[in-house]
Amino acid sequence: MFFDFGAGEIFGLGVLAVILVGPERLPQLAVDAAKLIKKVRAMANSATSELRENLGPGFEDLSPSDLRPKAFIKKHIANALDEVDAAEKAPKFNAKIDPDLP
CATH class of the missing domain: 1.20.5 (Single alpha-helices involved in coiled-coils or other helix-helix interfaces)
Structure with a gap:
C-alpha cells in the first residue's frame, strides 16, 4: 500500500x-x-x-485520494471530456422553420 x-x-x-x-x-x-x-x-x-x-x-463519491490536487484535476478533466464526447455523439436534429407560419 x-x-x-x-x-x-x-x-x-x-x-x-x-x-x-x-x-x-x-x-x-x-x-x-x-x-x-x-x-x-x-x-x-x-x-x-x-x-x-x-x-x-x-x-x-469523494475519497481522500481525490483531495490531492493532481488527482482532483485529472478526475474533473476526465469528466469534462466525457461530457464533450457524449455531446458530440448525441444525435443532432436540424430544426426547420415552417415558412407558412406567421
Missing part, C-alpha cells in the same frame, strides 16, 4: 523492537499502537464524511 516492506525488513523491525522496548512491554506497546491506528482511522473517516456532507450534492 504505502510502504514496501519485505519479510526481512519486518523481521528486523521486530527484533529491533524487542531489543529497544523489551519483551515484557512489547505486547502493551502493540496494543497501544493498534488503538492509535484505530483512532486515527476513525478520525479520517469522520473528517471525510463531514467534508462530503459540507460540500453538498455531487460529492457523494
Whole structure:
C-alpha cells in the first residue's frame, strides 16, 4: 500500500523492537499502537464524511485520494471530456422553420 516492506525488513523491525522496548512491554506497546491506528482511522473517516456532507450534492463519491490536487484535476478533466464526447455523439436534429407560419 504505502510502504514496501519485505519479510526481512519486518523481521528486523521486530527484533529491533524487542531489543529497544523489551519483551515484557512489547505486547502493551502493540496494543497501544493498534488503538492509535484505530483512532486515527476513525478520525479520517469522520473528517471525510463531514467534508462530503459540507460540500453538498455531487460529492457523494469523494475519497481522500481525490483531495490531492493532481488527482482532483485529472478526475474533473476526465469528466469534462466525457461530457464533450457524449455531446458530440448525441444525435443532432436540424430544426426547420415552417415558412407558412406567421
